[in-house]
Amino acid sequence: MADELTILWLQSAGCGGCSISLLNAEAPDLHVALQSAGARFLWHPSLNMESGAEVLEIFQGCLTGETRLDVLCVEGSILRGPHDSGKFHILSGSGKPMMHWVEQLARVARYTLAIGNCTAFGGINLSQGNPTGVCGLQYERDQPGGLLSSDYRSRAGLPVINISGCPPHPNWVTETLILLSLGELGAEQLDALGRPRHYSDHLVHHGCPRNEYYEFKASAEKYSELGCLMENMGCKGTQAHADCNMRLWNGEGSCARGGFGCIGCTEPGFEDPGHPFMQTPKLAGIPIGLPTDMPKAWFVALASLSKSATPKRVRENAHSDHVILPPMVKKARIK
Amino acid sequence: MSRVIAGPFSRVEGDLEISLEIAEERVVSAEVNSPMYRGFEQIMQGRDPMDALVIAPRICGICSVAQSTAAATALGSAMGLHLPANGRLTQNLTMACENLADHFTHFYLYFMPDFAREVYSERSWFVQTQARFKSVTGTAARQSLPARADFLHLMGYLAGKWPHTLAIQPGGSAKSLEMAEKARMLAVLQQFRNFLEQTLFGDKLEAIAALDSEDSLLAWKEQRPATASDFRLFLEIAYDLQLHQLGRSAGRYLSYGSYPDEASHLFRPGVWVGEFQPLIPGDIAEDVSHSRMEGPYTALPPALGITVPVEDKSGAYSWCKAPRLAGQVMETGALARQLVQGHPLIRDLTARHGGNVQNRIIARLLEFALVLPVMENWVKALRPGLAFCVHGKMPEEARSFGLVEAARGSLGHWLHVHNGRIYNYQIIAPTTWNFSPRDTTNTPGALEQALVGAPALPGKDIPLAVQHIVRSFDPCMVCTVH
Numbered sequence: 001m002a003d004e005l006t007i008l009w010l011q012s013a014g015c016g017g018c019s020i021s022l023l024n025a026e027a028p029d030l031h032v033a034l035q036s037a038g039a040r041f042l043w044h045p046s047l048n049m050e051s052g053a054e055v056l057e058i059f060q061g062c063l064t065g066e067t068r069l070d071v072l073c074v075e076g077s078i079l080r081g082p083h084d085s086g087k088f089h090i091l092s093g094s095g096k097p098m099m100h101w102v103e104q105l106a107r108v109a110r111y112t113l114a115i116g117n118c119t120a121f122g123g124i125n126l127s128q129g130n131p132t133g134v135c136g137l138q139y140e141r142d143q144p145g146g147l148l149s150s151d152y153r154s155r156a157g158l159p160v161i162n163i164s165g166c167p168p169h170p171n172w173v174t175e176t177l178i179l180l181s182l183g184e185l186g187a188e189q190l191d192a193l194g195r196p197r198h199y200s201d202h203l204v205h206h207g208c209p210r211n212e213y214y215e216f217k218a219s220a221e222k223y224s225e226l227g228c229l230m231e232n233m234g235c236k237g238t239q240a241h242a243d244c245n246m247r248l249w250n251g252e253g254s255c256a257r258g259g260f261g262c263i264g265c266t267e268p269g270f271e272d273p274g275h276p277f278m279q280t281p282k283l284a285g286i287p288i289g290l291p292t293d294m295p296k297a298w299f300v301a302l303a304s305l306s307k308s309a310t311p312k313r314v315r316e317n318a319h320s321d322h323v324i325l326p327p328m329v330k331k332a333r334i335k
Numbered sequence: 336m337s338r339v340i341a342g343p344f345s346r347v348e349g350d351l352e353i354s355l356e357i358a359e360e361r362v363v364s365a366e367v368n369s370p371m372y373r374g375f376e377q378i379m380q381g382r383d384p385m386d387a388l389v390i391a392p393r394i395c396g397i398c399s400v401a402q403s404t405a406a407a408t409a410l411g412s413a414m415g416l417h418l419p420a421n422g423r424l425t426q427n428l429t430m431a432c433e434n435l436a437d438h439f440t441h442f443y444l445y446f447m448p449d450f451a452r453e454v455y456s457e458r459s460w461f462v463q464t465q466a467r468f469k470s471v472t473g474t475a476a477r478q479s480l481p482a483r484a485d486f487l488h489l490m491g492y493l494a495g496k497w498p499h500t501l502a503i504q505p506g507g508s509a510k511s512l513e514m515a516e517k518a519r520m521l522a523v524l525q526q527f528r529n530f531l532e533q534t535l536f537g538d539k540l541e542a543i544a545a546l547d548s549e550d551s552l553l554a555w556k557e558q559r560p561a562t563a564s565d566f567r568l569f570l571e572i573a574y575d576l577q578l579h580q581l582g583r584s585a586g587r588y589l590s591y592g593s594y595p596d597e598a599s600h601l602f603r604p605g606v607w608v609g610e611f612q613p614l615i616p617g618d619i620a621e622d623v624s625h626s627r628m629e630g631p632y633t634a635l636p637p638a639l640g641i642t643v644p645v646e647d648k649s650g651a652y653s654w655c656k657a658p659r660l661a662g663q664v665m666e667t668g669a670l671a672r673q674l675v676q677g678h679p680l681i682r683d684l685t686a687r688h689g690g691n692v693q694n695r696i697i698a699r700l701l702e703f704a705l706v707l708p709v710m711e712n713w714v715k716a717l718r719p720g721l722a723f724c725v726h727g728k729m730p731e732e733a734r735s736f737g738l739v740e741a742a743r744g745s746l747g748h749w750l751h752v753h754n755g756r757i758y759n760y761q762i763i764a765p766t767t768w769n770f771s772p773r774d775t776t777n778t779p780g781a782l783e784q785a786l787v788g789a790p791a792l793p794g795k796d797i798p799l800a801v802q803h804i805v806r807s808f809d810p811c812m813v814c815t816v817h
Binding site: 011013014015016017018019020021023024025026029030031041043044045046047048049050051052053054055079082083085087088089090091092093094095098124125127128131132134166167222223224226248249250251252253254255256257258259260261263265276277278321322 | 340341342343344345346348349350351352368370371372373374375377378379380381382383385386388389390393394395396397399440444445448449451452469470471476477480481483484485487488489490491492493494495496497498499500501502504506507508509510511513519644646654719720722723724726795796797802813
């Protein structure tokens with residue numbers, strides 16, 4: 001089939017969670033979403049039959065050009081250690097480091113997709129001094145240049161497409177594949193960090209169910225409380241790029257809906273925030289991480305004003321694990 | 336004698352390589368290699384203890400809630416916390432959702448497709464099995480993903496998202512559930528029950544849970560045609576291929592116990608060696624004689640464990656350490672859990688045939704029938720409006736551990752807090768037990784023993800019997816080494 005989109009999916013140094021999340025795709029499910037993109041897995045480690053030599057033959061077919069490789073999806077960071085040998089991950093049965101296979105296959109792919117924060121920016125294992133020498137495909141944290149150089153371009157002329165997130169929402173991946181199949185994902189559709197703008201042009205804050213608490217700076221102080229998680233609980237939702245509270249996860253979930261703050265898992269360097277993850281760093285009582293695009297003086301002024309205007313209902317519910325004061329039922333009809 | 340280096344394996348979590356010695360069309364010896372090391376125990380050190388709740392789940396995308404719960408249990412123990420009833424129910428529901436979703440993924444996506452291979456084309460069940468279970472195109476592959484995604488809506492309510500939630504806290508749950516969510520969770524469970532009863536079993540869950548011997552299982556099998564349900568088709572295949580003769584285990588089984596409440600567990604902790612013995616966590620130690628790890632000649636208890644990888648070490652062939660209980664190799668997983676708990680069907684099957692491929696699968700499927708009805712009761716017992724979480728302070732100095740049962744077996748975290756920071760953090764995952772390398776006495780690990788005797792032809796392809804045995808453990812290689 002001429003317009004079929006072939007996909008090869010490699011698991012490098014990750015937890016497998018990006019694949020597990022991909023299988024959660026719904027409305028429609030993964031198979032139907034792939035069908036709409038005309039996409040077919042040459043091989044996905046969780047889904048396909050082939051094991052052993054059969055797999056290495058598929059890789060070889062892509063490298064020789066016998067099989068057209070449209071989309072190379074890599075999941076997991078690149079283990080360069082110890083001492084740049086790549087021996088922390090030898091692809092089983094091949095005798096060669098995984099980084100060798102990724103680098104070779106990226107040369108022949110029309111598009112190269114970094115699935116998840118590990119692959120995009122290095123991710124969780126980059127923390128605490130990076131003992132295993134990990135990096136992302138085209139970045140190390142926010143610095144251009146990872147396994148592939150900063151001027152790497154896939155055969156279609158694009159840099160690595162960074163579907164960052166820990167894990168990414170399944171539909172960030174399926175939508176990217178569908179847009180690629182339509183030829184509608186060009187360089188202008190990627191943000192400054194190579195992330196598809198169809199999800200990264202939003203902030204996690206957009207659509208947050210705790211918005212009323214945010215407006216009035218009625219903040220939770222302990223887990224299971226209903227208040228805003230930004231002031232005390234480490235939430236970075238007003239800074240992190242993603243639409244997590246607009247499209248929702250596993251039906252009706254999101255981090256904020258699950259009762260915990262955003263840790264900015266779509267951002268480079270989220271693994272080492274420089275403070276305990278679940279505490280907001282402050283200077284003179286004011287959170288250091290201000291909302292994106294918000295001038296500090298205005299934030300301070302508005303926060304102070306809104307705190308003084310907080311309705312009793314919002315203030316008291318913020319410190320409760322359930323609604324203790326429901327909104328007043330108006331005697332007259334609402335207008 | 337010939338040697339086969341088998342790998343990569345699809346449909347296992349993570350990367351796995353096995354070196355097989357083959358003679359007279361049988362495996363005579365196996366070395367199991369976990370070929371990836373990521374350094375999680377190293378990146379824990381020096382952090383705020385509560386950061387373990389962010390780091391630990393990211394060890395594994397498929398057991399992330401189990402990793403969270405082990406971390407939260409260790410932290411909660413260090414803080415001296417006792418979970419409120421809602422917090423206990425929510426943690427158990429979240430764990431049960433992950434465990435059953437993993438069992439589901441394993442059966443439909445990972446294990447069964449191997450019977451759709453052409454090598455079985457002469458078997459009476461082949462046509463139906465290929466139509467049903469072939470990877471990607473089989474009707475089961477198409478049906479199971481939406482059913483799985485619908486069931487995981489529970490995670491949306493309980494945990495915000497899956498994998499990688501922070502909802503599971505040392506004192507309960509960050510998420511306080513509302514009445515509307517309680518109602519919807521019950522509906523989600525009903526939908527999953529319908530799938531299990533209509534498609535997986537073709538019978539009521541309670542009827543499956545009540546099977547109490549191999550005779551009753553065979554009677555159940557004879558009462559319906561091979562295509563009556565997916566479980567029935569599995570039994571047709573299993574008895575035809577004599578899967579009870581494949582992948583015999585060493586006969587020592589470990590469970591840390593799952594789904595605790597104030598007084599006990601739904602499935603109790605313990606050891607099964609043909610008789611029940613209590614679990615003594617102090618008897619656990621890790622040997623590194625065949626691991627690419629620095630360490631002493633004698634095995635260390637995990638509370639004192641060291642994780643320093645070494646590039647080259649004579650005799651070492653895996654990044655995986657070799658955990659032992661009182662020096663003994665142990666098998667862990669659903670089969671071990673149900674043997675320790677004493678389910679009569681699993682005790683009878685194992686008394687007759689030992690641990691094997693067939694019994695591992697039956698024990699795993701049995702857990703759907705045992706756990707889902709309990710989940711319905713847990714949801715009904717939730718009391719929105721009462722506490723979901725208690726809070727405490729982490730002491731500057733602490734040693735504790737958290738033991739849980741992931742879908743694929745016993746998972747333990749050992750925590751040492753010093754000067755208010757993580758000084759040492761050691762993890763032993765289920766597949767660390769099952770896929771461990773040899774130890775100082777040169778005793779092979781559980782899979783290494785189970786592979787011996789498997790039919791195998793030399794050549795470039797991985798022998799299919801080896802693939803059945805490997806997948807029967809539902810391995811998680813990313814957890815194994817971490």
